[in-house]
Amino acid sequence: METIVKEKFTELFDQQPDGVFAAPGRVNLIGEHTDYNDGFVLPAAINFSTWIAASKRDDNIIKAIALDELDDQQQPTQTEFEINSDLAKDPKAPWSDYLRGVVIELLAKDFNLCGANLVIQGNVPRGAGLSSSASLETALVLTLTQLSQENIDGITAAKVGQAAENNFAGCQCGIMDQMVSSLGKKDNAVLLDCRSLETELIPIPSDSSLIVVNSNVKRGLVDSEYNTRRQQCEQAAAHFNADSLRDVSLKQLQSERDNMDEVVYRRALHVITENQRTLDATEALKNNNFSELSRLMFESHESMKNDFEITVKPIDDLVEIIRKVIGEQGGVRMTGGGFGGCIVTLVPQELKEKVLTAVNSEYNKISGYEPTIFVCEANNGAFTL
Ligand code: GLA
Numbered sequence: 001m002e003t004i005v006k007e008k009f010t011e012l013f014d015q016q017p018d019g020v021f022a023a024p025g026r027v028n029l030i031g032e033h034t035d036y037n038d039g040f041v042l043p044a045a046i047n048f049s050t051w052i053a054a055s056k057r058d059d060n061i062i063k064a065i066a067l068d069e070l071d072d073q074q075q076p077t078q079t080e081f082e083i084n085s086d087l088a089k090d091p092k093a094p095w096s097d098y099l100r101g102v103v104i105e106l107l108a109k110d111f112n113l114c115g116a117n118l119v120i121q122g123n124v125p126r127g128a129g130l131s132s133s134a135s136l137e138t139a140l141v142l143t144l145t146q147l148s149q150e151n152i153d154g155i156t157a158a159k160v161g162q163a164a165e166n167n168f169a170g171c172q173c174g175i176m177d178q179m180v181s182s183l184g185k186k187d188n189a190v191l192l193d194c195r196s197l198e199t200e201l202i203p204i205p206s207d208s209s210l211i212v213v214n215s216n217v218k219r220g221l222v223d224s225e226y227n228t229r230r231q232q233c234e235q236a237a238a239h240f241n242a243d244s245l246r247d248v249s250l251k252q253l254q255s256e257r258d259n260m261d262e263v264v265y266r267r268a269l270h271v272i273t274e275n276q277r278t279l280d281a282t283e284a285l286k287n288n289n290f291s292e293l294s295r296l297m298f299e300s301h302e303s304m305k306n307d308f309e310i311t312v313k314p315i316d317d318l319v320e321i322i323r324k325v326i327g328e329q330g331g332v333r334m335t336g337g338g339f340g341g342c343i344v345t346l347v348p349q350e351l352k353e354k355v356l357t358a359v360n361s362e363y364n365k366i367s368g369y370e371p372t373i374f375v376c377e378a379n380n381g382a383f384t385l
Pocket residue numbers: 028031032033034035036131173174175176177336337338
């Protein structure tokens with residue numbers, strides 16, 4: 001991919017790029033919708049990324065071409081603007097929201113940016129819950145700061161990416177995706193405390209397989225449902241006069257059950273129990289305790305299905321198909337923001353083929369959708385080296 005994007009750059013801009021920069025997508029093992037509640041998450045960066053070939057310009061203009069985003073004539077779309085903090089959206093290139101947002105947020109943090117020519121291409125499946133947008137944001141932060149010879153650390157880069165998404169693209173996402181796209185580490189998951197932003201690397205057992213299956217259910221209303229969940233969590237925290245649900249215990253929550261809106265109660269129940277499951281799953285992974293991991297990942301799925309209500313039927317079907325094959329020998333659950341997208345399963349290597357066979361033979365029959373299977377490896381983040 002790196003070579004293709006480089007060649008395309010040379011063809012389209014009639015010059016060699018100064019460099020090619022990349023940032024990965026991610027899969028979350030456990031800890032869903034906990035990040036914006038100051039909680040814990042356990043994602044890994046994956047071997048699917050966004051690449052950007054780039055060169056510095058002498059003026060103040062950014063010109064970017066997205067090879068994967070085609071117009072009506074099936075040509076890559078492009079966008080062009082002068083660097084300033086008052087950028088408007090480009091309706092012909094909605095993907096450029098992320099670029100414009102990143103430029104605005106870098107300027108807000110007093111980074112000096114030079115003009116740039118960019119060619120962008122990626123292989124993170126889009127709209128699948130594997131953070132193609134965070135991988136684009138992180139790759140853009142890396143590219144623009146490198147070209148401008150500005151130093152930025154991984155945590156600041158993640159904050160810039162998140163702010164671009166919150167303030168310009170309009171999704172009130174948490175910090176998980178950008179943090180792991182920046183700071184992920186090969187062969188490891190990252191336990192992230194979303195309050196302190198402290199990270200701990202948790203090795204993924206080398207004799208296990210990390211498999212992601214895309215349900216290929218088109219995700220609808222994702223941003224609005226996501227933002228509603230966030231509001232419900234804030235409402236629950238406010239009930240306890242707490243800054244976030246991180247500060248509310250399960251006992252406290254249960255004691256207030258009758259005084260809370262029933263839906264808000266269940267949303268909070270998911271978040272509070274999910275935080276504990278994430279910490280417990282981290283221990284299980286450290287101890288190679290797959291039966292415990294299996295239980296926790298399945299409970300996480302049930303909680304997302306019944307209390308947070310973010311799964312859809314084909315995703316539940318996928319989890320069931322895999323669970324039947326792996327039993328307590330591995331874990332499986334939906335991963336990402338929800339309403340479609342992917343499941344993640346972590347299993348001993350010897351079960352890999354059985355999982356693939358079961359998904360290929362059963363999923364379409366039950367759901368009518370074709371699955372796409374990704375056997376993943378945990379990868380380095382853009383700022384890891
Ligand atoms: C999306 C968001 C993340 C996180 C997950 C759910 O991926 O971008 O911040 O909230 O959903 O865990």
